[in-house]
Amino acid sequence: xxxxxxxxxxxxxxxxxxxxxxxxxxxxxxxxxxxxxxxxxxxxxxxxxxxxxxxxxxxxxxxxxxxxxxxxxxxxxxxxxxxxxxxxxxxxxxxxxxxxxxxxxxxxxxxxxxxxxxxxxxxxxxxxxxxxxxxxxxxxxxxxxxxx
Numbered sequence: 682x683x684x685x686x687x688x689x690x691x692x693x694x695x696x697x698x699x700x701x702x703x704x705x706x707x708x709x710x711x712x713x714x715x716x717x718x719x720x721x722x723x724x725x726x727x728x729x730x731x732x733x734x735x736x737x738x739x740x741x742x743x744x745x746x747x748x749x750x751x752x753x754x755x756x757x758x759x760x761x762x763x764x765x766x767x768x769x770x771x772x773x774x775x776x777x778x779x780x781x782x783x784x785x786x787x788x789x790x791x792x793x794x795x796x797x798x799x800x801x802x803x804x805x806x807x808x809x810x811x812x813x814x815x816x817x818x819x820x821x822x823x824x825x826x827x828x829x
Contacts, residue, residue: 682790683708683717683780686805688758688797691787694721697776705797707770709809710825716777718825720808722751723774724766734767738811747772747815749808758798770808772815775822 682689687708694704710718728739728748736752749770756763787793800808812818813826 682787682794682796683711683783684799685709685711686800688722688800689794690797691794692792695786705764705768707800707808709775709812711780712777712825715780717780717783718775718777718822720770720775722764722768722770724764724768726767726769727771728769737807738814740811740815742816745817747811747817749811751804757800757804759801760798762798770812772812772818775812775818777822777825 685708689706689708690703691706692703693701694706695701705722707720707722708717709720712718726734727746728734728750729741729744729746732739732741734750736750736755739746739748739750741747751757751764751768751770753765753767754763790796809826813823818826
Protein backbone atom coordinates (compact mmCIF):
# COMPACT_ATOMS: atom_id res chain seq x y z
CA UNK A 682 0.00 0.00 0.00
CA UNK A 683 2.59 2.58 1.07
CA UNK A 684 4.81 2.73 -1.98
CA UNK A 685 6.08 5.88 -3.69
CA UNK A 686 3.76 6.90 -6.50
CA UNK A 687 0.77 4.94 -5.17
CA UNK A 688 -2.61 6.61 -5.16
CA UNK A 689 -4.72 5.21 -2.35
CA UNK A 690 -8.42 5.82 -1.84
CA UNK A 691 -9.23 5.78 1.88
CA UNK A 692 -12.85 5.02 2.78
CA UNK A 693 -12.88 7.32 4.76
CA UNK A 694 -9.68 9.24 5.43
CA UNK A 695 -9.39 10.68 8.95
CA UNK A 696 -7.87 14.14 8.79
CA UNK A 697 -5.61 15.46 11.55
CA UNK A 698 -8.34 17.96 12.54
CA UNK A 699 -10.78 15.12 13.32
CA UNK A 700 -12.96 15.33 10.21
CA UNK A 701 -13.24 12.46 7.76
CA UNK A 702 -14.46 11.62 4.27
CA UNK A 703 -13.46 9.38 1.36
CA UNK A 704 -10.18 10.79 0.07
CA UNK A 705 -7.40 10.09 -2.40
CA UNK A 706 -3.88 10.03 -0.95
CA UNK A 707 -0.70 10.20 -3.03
CA UNK A 708 2.49 8.77 -1.54
CA UNK A 709 5.25 11.11 -2.71
CA UNK A 710 8.25 9.91 -0.75
CA UNK A 711 9.03 7.33 1.90
CA UNK A 712 11.34 8.83 4.49
CA UNK A 713 12.92 5.75 5.98
CA UNK A 714 10.74 3.22 7.80
CA UNK A 715 8.94 5.77 9.95
CA UNK A 716 7.51 8.68 7.98
CA UNK A 717 6.20 9.38 4.53
CA UNK A 718 5.45 12.54 2.61
CA UNK A 719 2.08 12.68 0.90
CA UNK A 720 -0.32 14.89 -0.98
CA UNK A 721 -4.08 14.81 -0.66
CA UNK A 722 -5.25 15.54 -4.21
CA UNK A 723 -8.25 17.84 -4.45
CA UNK A 724 -10.92 18.54 -7.05
CA UNK A 725 -11.17 22.09 -5.66
CA UNK A 726 -9.80 24.53 -8.22
CA UNK A 727 -7.97 27.40 -6.51
CA UNK A 728 -5.91 28.34 -9.57
CA UNK A 729 -6.14 32.11 -10.15
CA UNK A 730 -8.51 32.91 -13.02
CA UNK A 731 -5.87 34.77 -15.02
CA UNK A 732 -3.76 31.62 -15.22
CA UNK A 733 -3.90 29.10 -18.06
CA UNK A 734 -5.42 25.86 -16.77
CA UNK A 735 -3.23 23.49 -18.77
CA UNK A 736 -2.37 20.11 -17.28
CA UNK A 737 0.91 19.96 -15.42
CA UNK A 738 2.79 22.34 -13.19
CA UNK A 739 1.38 25.75 -12.37
CA UNK A 740 3.91 27.92 -10.54
CA UNK A 741 3.11 31.55 -9.78
CA UNK A 742 5.88 32.77 -7.47
CA UNK A 743 4.57 36.34 -7.55
CA UNK A 744 1.32 35.02 -6.00
CA UNK A 745 2.93 32.42 -3.73
CA UNK A 746 1.03 29.68 -5.59
CA UNK A 747 2.01 26.22 -6.78
CA UNK A 748 0.02 23.22 -7.91
CA UNK A 749 0.12 20.35 -10.32
CA UNK A 750 -3.08 19.96 -12.33
CA UNK A 751 -4.23 16.58 -13.62
CA UNK A 752 -6.90 16.88 -16.27
CA UNK A 753 -9.96 14.64 -15.86
CA UNK A 754 -9.87 11.64 -18.15
CA UNK A 755 -6.07 11.68 -18.51
CA UNK A 756 -4.63 8.20 -17.94
CA UNK A 757 -2.18 8.69 -15.09
CA UNK A 758 -1.55 5.24 -13.64
CA UNK A 759 0.30 2.18 -14.84
CA UNK A 760 -3.07 0.37 -14.88
CA UNK A 761 -4.48 3.13 -17.16
CA UNK A 762 -6.81 4.75 -14.60
CA UNK A 763 -7.80 8.40 -14.56
CA UNK A 764 -9.60 10.82 -12.28
CA UNK A 765 -13.21 11.68 -13.15
CA UNK A 766 -12.68 15.35 -12.18
CA UNK A 767 -9.87 17.81 -12.75
CA UNK A 768 -7.54 17.19 -9.81
CA UNK A 769 -5.01 19.46 -8.14
CA UNK A 770 -1.97 18.76 -5.97
CA UNK A 771 -1.16 21.94 -4.05
CA UNK A 772 2.43 22.50 -2.94
CA UNK A 773 1.46 24.27 0.28
CA UNK A 774 -0.77 21.35 1.35
CA UNK A 775 1.82 18.56 1.49
CA UNK A 776 1.94 16.72 4.78
CA UNK A 777 3.94 14.03 6.52
CA UNK A 778 2.44 10.93 8.11
CA UNK A 779 3.67 8.10 10.31
CA UNK A 780 3.62 4.86 8.32
CA UNK A 781 2.84 2.62 11.30
CA UNK A 782 -0.11 4.81 12.34
CA UNK A 783 -1.57 4.66 8.82
CA UNK A 784 -1.18 0.88 8.69
CA UNK A 785 -2.80 0.55 12.11
CA UNK A 786 -5.69 2.90 11.27
CA UNK A 787 -6.37 1.31 7.87
CA UNK A 788 -5.54 -2.40 8.18
CA UNK A 789 -8.02 -3.95 5.70
CA UNK A 790 -7.47 -3.65 1.96
CA UNK A 791 -10.69 -3.17 -0.03
CA UNK A 792 -12.55 -2.26 3.18
CA UNK A 793 -10.57 0.61 4.74
CA UNK A 794 -8.76 1.53 1.54
CA UNK A 795 -8.11 0.52 -2.04
CA UNK A 796 -5.01 1.07 -4.11
CA UNK A 797 -6.31 3.13 -7.04
CA UNK A 798 -3.05 2.66 -8.92
CA UNK A 799 0.58 3.68 -9.26
CA UNK A 800 1.31 6.89 -11.13
CA UNK A 801 3.11 6.39 -14.41
CA UNK A 802 6.70 7.67 -14.47
CA UNK A 803 5.94 10.77 -16.56
CA UNK A 804 3.21 12.07 -14.25
CA UNK A 805 5.01 11.11 -11.03
CA UNK A 806 8.27 12.78 -12.12
CA UNK A 807 6.31 15.84 -13.28
CA UNK A 808 4.69 16.20 -9.86
CA UNK A 809 7.99 15.74 -8.01
CA UNK A 810 9.80 18.29 -10.21
CA UNK A 811 6.93 20.76 -9.90
CA UNK A 812 7.09 20.55 -6.11
CA UNK A 813 10.90 20.62 -5.97
CA UNK A 814 11.02 23.81 -8.04
CA UNK A 815 8.36 25.58 -5.99
CA UNK A 816 8.86 28.50 -3.63
CA UNK A 817 5.80 27.56 -1.53
CA UNK A 818 6.74 24.00 -0.53
CA UNK A 819 8.16 23.86 3.00
CA UNK A 820 11.95 23.46 3.11
CA UNK A 821 11.75 20.28 5.18
CA UNK A 822 9.58 18.72 2.45
CA UNK A 823 11.95 19.89 -0.28
CA UNK A 824 14.78 18.10 1.55
CA UNK A 825 12.70 14.90 1.74
CA UNK A 826 11.67 15.11 -1.93
CA UNK A 827 15.26 15.67 -3.02
CA UNK A 828 16.56 12.48 -1.42
CA UNK A 829 17.21 9.60 -3.78
